[in-house]
Amino acid sequence: xxxxxxxxxxxxxxxxxxxxxxxxxxxxxxxxxxxxxxxxxxxxxxxxxxxxxxxxxxxxxxxxxxxxxxxxxxxxxxxxxxxxxxxxxxxxxxxxxxxxxxxxxxxxxxxxxxxxxxxxxxxxxxxxxxxxxxxxxxxxxxxxxxxxxxxxxxxxxxxxxxxxxxxxxxxxxxxxxxxxxxxxxxxxxxxxxxxxxxxxxxxxxxxxxxxxxxxxxxxxxxxxxxxxxxxxxxxxxxxxxxxxxxxxxxxxxxxxxxxxxxxxxxxxxxxxxxxxxxxxxxxxxxxxxxxxxxxxxxxxxxxxxxxxxxxxxxxxxxxxxxxxxxxxxxxxxxxxxxxxxxxxxxxxxxxxxxxxxxxxxxxxxxxxxxxxxxxxxxxxxxxxxxxxxxxxxxxxxxxxxxxxxxxxxxxxxxxxxxxxxxxxxxxxxxxxxxxxxxxxxxxxxxxxxxxxxxxxxxxxxxxxxxxxxxxxxxxxxxxxxxxxxx
Ligand SMILES: Cc1ncc(COP(=O)(O)O)c(C=O)c1O
Numbered sequence: 001x002x003x004x005x006x007x008x009x010x011x012x013x014x015x016x017x018x019x020x021x022x023x024x025x026x027x028x029x030x031x032x033x034x035x036x037x038x039x040x041x042x043x044x045x046x047x048x049x050x051x052x053x054x055x056x057x058x059x060x061x062x063x064x065x066x067x068x069x070x071x072x073x074x075x076x077x078x079x080x081x082x083x084x085x086x087x088x089x090x091x092x093x094x095x096x097x098x099x100x101x102x103x104x105x106x107x108x109x110x111x112x113x114x115x116x117x118x119x120x121x122x123x124x125x126x127x128x129x130x131x132x133x134x135x136x137x138x139x140x141x142x143x144x145x146x147x148x149x150x151x152x153x154x155x156x157x158x159x160x161x162x163x164x165x166x167x168x169x170x171x172x173x174x175x176x177x178x179x180x181x182x183x184x185x186x187x188x189x190x191x192x193x194x195x196x197x198x199x200x201x202x203x204x205x206x207x208x209x210x211x212x213x214x215x216x217x218x219x220x221x222x223x224x225x226x227x228x229x230x231x232x233x234x235x236x237x238x239x240x241x242x243x244x245x246x247x248x249x250x251x252x253x254x255x256x257x258x259x260x261x262x263x264x265x266x267x268x269x270x271x272x273x274x275x276x277x278x279x280x281x282x283x284x285x286x287x288x289x290x291x292x293x294x295x296x297x298x299x300x301x302x303x304x305x306x307x308x309x310x311x312x313x314x315x316x317x318x319x320x321x322x323x324x325x326x327x328x329x330x331x332x333x334x335x336x337x338x339x340x341x342x343x344x345x346x347x348x349x350x351x352x353x354x355x356x357x358x359x360x361x362x363x364x365x366x367x368x369x370x371x372x373x374x375x376x377x378x379x380x381x382x383x384x385x386x387x388x389x390x391x392x393x394x395x396x397x398x399x400x401x402x403x404x405x406x407x408x409x410x411x412x413x414x415x416x417x418x419x420x421x422x423x424x425x426x427x428x429x430x431x432x433x434x435x436x437x438x439x440x441x442x443x444x445x446x447x448x449x450x451x452x453x454x455x456x457x458x459x460x461x462x463x464x465x466x467x468x469x470x471x472x473x474x475x476x477x478x479x480x481x482x483x484x485x486x
Contacts (some may be wrong), residue, residue: 003031007048015050016057019199023058027067027078038068038076092325107212108232118228120132120451123435123444127476130444130466131420135390136334143379147370150250158365165357166349167194167341168368168412174375175327175341183302184316186326187343193352194363197340198300198328202229202263204342204355205324209260210235217255217262219247221451223270226263226298235260239322239453242269244413246276249283261294261324267302271462272422272449273414281314288322301331303384305417306392321345329371331419332384339367348439391419394465401474402463405481419466422448427484434461441479 005022007015027030038044041055048055059076062068066083070076103114107413122130139161157163166172172192179185180194195201202225210216212234218227220239230237231460238255242264244268252262253281264284266276288295297314315325344352356362374380395416402410402423427434431447438445448460465473 107143125444126442128444151369184312401477
């Protein structure tokens with residue numbers, strides 16, 4: 001066997017392990033072929049000037065791992081079938097596979113299989129008006145790194161199972177105070193339960209409340225992450241239209257069926273940008289109390305209002321424990337952080353804690369420690385102030401550009417808030433044609449059609465502006481207007 005095997009006698013790794021590693025690599029790299037005979041241990045030991053026991057130890061290890069096999073009276077051979085063929089995912093070519101291979105699926109699994117892609121569109125253009133991400137480049141990463149490093153050294157509970165399933169209490173205290181100040185949410189820290197982003201909050205509540213065929217009322221158009229989550233539990237969805245004052249509560253009141261809950265984004269309706277008026281908030285709360293329906297309030301970007309004072313959250317107006325409030329740090333800090341929270345009525349605390357435990361035991365602690373300092377040292381409010389100013393500017397530039405280049409062919413929907421806006425474009429073109437023409441000049445736009453449950457309206461487009469600078473926004477809208485005029 002003319003195989004090069006290099007062993008380092010000065011290394012701390014035992015020789016038999018080194019030899020096993022060398023032989024394993026030779027097998028995986030096909031320098032040793034399946035069924036090839038290995039030299040007798042005595043011969044290999046002599047040629048490597050090591051003890052025979054060392055060779056037999058490494059052979060034994062590779063036999064136990066399934067790389068080698070001993071054939072009685074014949075010697076040691078490379079196995080015909082190698083474990084890595086199954087273990088090493090890199091070696092497996094992705095093959096188009098038939099969905100018929102997926103057997104034993106639950107109803108949830110089958111529904112997911114039949115569903116379209118879950119993520120919303122994210123056009124890959126030089127100037128992409130994709131929405132959702134904040135301006136992550138402006139996040140104070142050096143500071144964040146310092147805060148993380150601080151707790152890597154100091155927090156033993158980070159490493160154990162001993163953390164509170166509902167999250168780090170000082171962080172929940174900071175969040176409760178912040179929500180009370182800025183969103184008029186009324187809660188004690190124990191009601192705040194940390195989760196991995198709002199998506200997990202929606203999932204936990206859906207799982208705790210929905211049985212197949214239960215009814216959920218949803219804004220139409222609405223958030224896909226919520227829609228698919230509720231559908232995944234087998235719920236029937238009742239679309240409720242949205243106008244300039246948010247969810248049409250009168251339409252909800254006229255529905256004959258009883259709902260497990262109604263899902264709303266009252267601060268900044270997704271995707272239209274409408275704010276649920278105070279009158280409708282009160283009507284919704286009254287209806288919920290009267291019908292015994294839960295309200296799931298998703299306040300995903302309520303921090304970003306430019307101009308007028310925010311209307312208090314539904315949770316803050318509620319006096320009958322009908323609201324479960326969901327918040328996230330995805331839009332303020334960054335979505336990859338995966339930190340969000342639920343604020344649940346007191347009676348729900350033990351149940352939601354149990355559900356969270358069963359789901360994933362707890363959220364990661366290191367980031368929660370860092371986030372607590374980010375709050376208590378004032379960085380959080382400073383960062384919000386800075387980003388609010390920036391997004392306000394970007395929004396005004398977008399609005400000005402839309403008005404300048406589209407004139408009376410554009411209606412801007414929604415309030416002066418958030419990190420995206422929705423428009424109605426007066427164009428004879430189908431939405432797909434608008435998207436294609438935009439793409440031809442390297443501009444990415446998103447149609448709102450996919451967000452409708454009932455009858456999609458055409459000509460409505462969503463423009464995210466958080467990650468584009470002034471020039472890009474202006475240029476993108478100019479190019480879009482020009483290419484649509486052709
Ligand atoms: C309506 C709505 N809710 C919640 C979220 C945030 O989800 P998460 O906290 O899981 O990142 C988004 C993000 O785009 C959203 O649009």
